[in-house]
Amino acid sequence: TELVARLQALGATPADVGQGDVPWTVLADPEGNEFCVLEPREVYRDTGPIAAVVVDCADPRAMARFWGETTDWTLHEETDDHATLRSAKGVGPYLEFLRTPGVKAVPDRVHLDLLPYPGDDKAAEVARLRTFGATDLDIGQGDVPWTCLADPDGHEFCVLAPS
Structure with a gap:
């Protein structure tokens, strides 16, 4: 497609992640991070250029x-192999979880940063997230204004200080 050609001109390269014969193209950015260029889909018509952030995991339902x-x-x-979330306002990309074999063995190259709602207390938000199964994470961040946590599958994420 025209988009694939444009991305390759910018430095993307074809990638084989074991996808087989699928209706999308898998590419890697210049640092080797894989991403997919999808065929047009009605479900993604109003997401903007990033249709979904996809997270590999052991248990999509969890x-x-x-x-x-x-x-x-x-x-x-939600199925045993796939789960999809989106903002209740119906805007922006989807957050998709795909069941993948194996255990997470390396730090994530991409992570989510969460911003508490205006007026919310960051410490209270971190405590709330721990009740859902988040755990504290020390990645050598030192004294920073955000808090690093891991979700139940071990994916890193940060809770930013509200402005």
């Missing part, structure tokens, strides 16, 4: 529960 509670996003689809 991840959807955790992140649904964490973000107050709406569950759109």
Whole structure:
């Protein structure tokens, strides 16, 4: 497609992640991070250029529960192999969880940063997230204004200080 050609001209390269014959193109950015260029889909018509942030995990249902509670996003689809959340306002990209074999072995190259609602207390938000199964994470961040946590599947994320 025209988009794939434009991305390759910018430095993306074809990638094989074992996808087989699928109706999308898998590419890697210049640092080797894989991403997919999808064929047009009605479900993604109003997401903007980033249709979805996809997270590999062991249990999509558990991840959807955790992140649904964490973000107050709406569950759109849930099976044993796939779960999808999106902002309750129906805007922006989807957050999708895909069952993948194996155990997470390396730090994530991409992580989510959460921003508490205006007027919320960061420490109270961190405590709330721990009740859903988040755990403290020390990645050598030192004295910073955000808090690093891991979700129940071990994915890193940060809670920013509200402005």
